[in-house]
Every structure is written in C-alpha cells, then in structure tokens.
Amino acid sequence: SAKWQQALLVTEEEIQPVDVTAYSSLISVCEKASEWPRAIGLFLAMQNSTVALDAQSYNCAIRACGVVHKWREALELMAQLGSE
Secondary structure, X not given: OOHHHHHHHHHHHHXXXXXXXXXXXXXXXXXXXXXXXHHHHHHHHHHOOOOOOOHXXXXXXXXXXXXXXXXXXXXXXXXXXXXX
C-alpha cells in the first residue's frame, strides 16, 4: 500500500515536526517502509533543528539503517550516541 508514502509526503511538505516524538515517529515510519535514506534525512533535519536528540531518535535511525543492512551507518550513529 502506498498510503504511508502519501502520509509521509504530506508531512514532509506541509508540516514541520516540532518535537522529538514527531521526528521519531516519522523516522519509525520510514524504518518500517525500508526507506532508510528518508529516515536518515529526517534524522539529519532533526540534528539541524532546535529539537534535542534523544536515545529514542537515535534508536529509530539505527533501526532504519539495520533493516536495509546499512551496518556502517548504524555503527556511526551508535558512536554518535555514545559520545553525547
């Protein structure tokens, strides 16, 4: 079903996530759809925003990488989390 794609597209174009829960939820949707580039894009947008990263947001991004076997990227995120 393409409904997740439609929902994510609307969210990306019309709504700016305002808190860690909103960002993490969107990253999780991308994870479940195996859309890791989109998940990482949202994670990077979150890093560049005023929203504070937390373990949940890192975890969602790490899982998104793991789903598609992007182990190097997942390990880099884990290292970032460990350094904060």
